[in-house]
Amino acid sequence: YRRLHTKETQLSKFNQTEIKAMLGSYTKVLFVRDPFHRLIATFLQGMGISPSFSSFIQEVLDSGMHNSSVAWKPLVSLCRPCLIQYDYVVMFGFLGQELGHLLRRAGLPVGSLLPELTDSQVQWTYRWLSEQMFSELSAQQKQKLSHFYHWDLAAFPFSSSFLSE
Numbered sequence: 001y002r003r004l005h006t007k008e009t010q011l012s013k014f015n016q017t018e019i020k021a022m023l024g025s026y027t028k029v030l031f032v033r034d035p036f037h038r039l040i041a042t043f044l045q046g047m048g049i050s051p052s053f054s055s056f057i058q059e060v061l062d063s064g065m066h067n068s069s070v071a072w073k074p075l076v077s078l079c080r081p082c083l084i085q086y087d088y089v090v091m092f093g094f095l096g097q098e099l100g101h102l103l104r105r106a107g108l109p110v111g112s113l114l115p116e117l118t119d120s121q122v123q124w125t126y127r128w129l130s131e132q133m134f135s136e137l138s139a140q141q142k143q144k145l146s147h148f149y150h151w152d153l154a155a156f157p158f159s160s161s162f163l164s165e
Contacts, residue, residue, distance in 0.1 A: 023084060029102065030079055033092035034161045035072075035149040037126050040133055042071040054136045061144050076151040089156070093126070127160075134162045 011019050033041075043056045047069070050056035060072050070078065081089075088105075090098045103110045134142070146153070146163045153164050 027088070027106065028084060028086045029088045029090060030081065030086040031090045031092065032075055032156050034126070034158045034163075035074065035152050036130055036134070036145070036161055036163050037092065039072055039145075040126070040129050042069075043133075047071050052136065053133045054138070054141065057137055057141050057145065061141065061148065065148070074149055074152045076155050081155055091157075130162050 011022070014022065039057065039060065040053075043050075043053050050059055060068065063069070065074070065077070076082070079086075088098075088102055090102065100110050137145070142163075149163050152158070153161060158164060
């Protein structure tokens with residue numbers, strides 16, 4: 001897009017005509033991850049100051065939608081999938097399959113750019129972690145988390161998410 005090298009970096013800095021032109025000139029890729037897995041990863045990376053996963057989840061719930069960190073804010077509020085027509089949606093846990101396809105479609109060499117990804121190991125690990133950490137939560141926390149991520153669960157196929165159960 002012709003104004004690529006301007007100081008503005010956020011779409012909100014442009015007018016509607018410019019936004020439409022920009023979005024039409026790019027291939028738009030959205031990487032999504034199960035919200036509960038995002039919470040686990042955030043907790044394990046130490047981004048929450050809580051000593052337990054349950055207390056970290058309580059911090060998340062207490063922060064509310066408007067004061068929440070980007071690390072755990074619902075995806076639909078961050079990437080606006082209802083407003084932006086993404087060309088590709090890549091699911092975490094299927095990166096090995098989907099990234100190869102995406103690179104081929106872009107005309108890029110697949111072998112040299114892709115790290116070796118073992119999707120089945122990632123899925124198994126997160127399933128195990130989810131079971132352990134979900135069991136630490138109260139019924140009320142589980143219900144509130146499902147409500148907090150309601151739109152993410154509706155917008156993306158997280159059928160095996162603990163939050164959709």
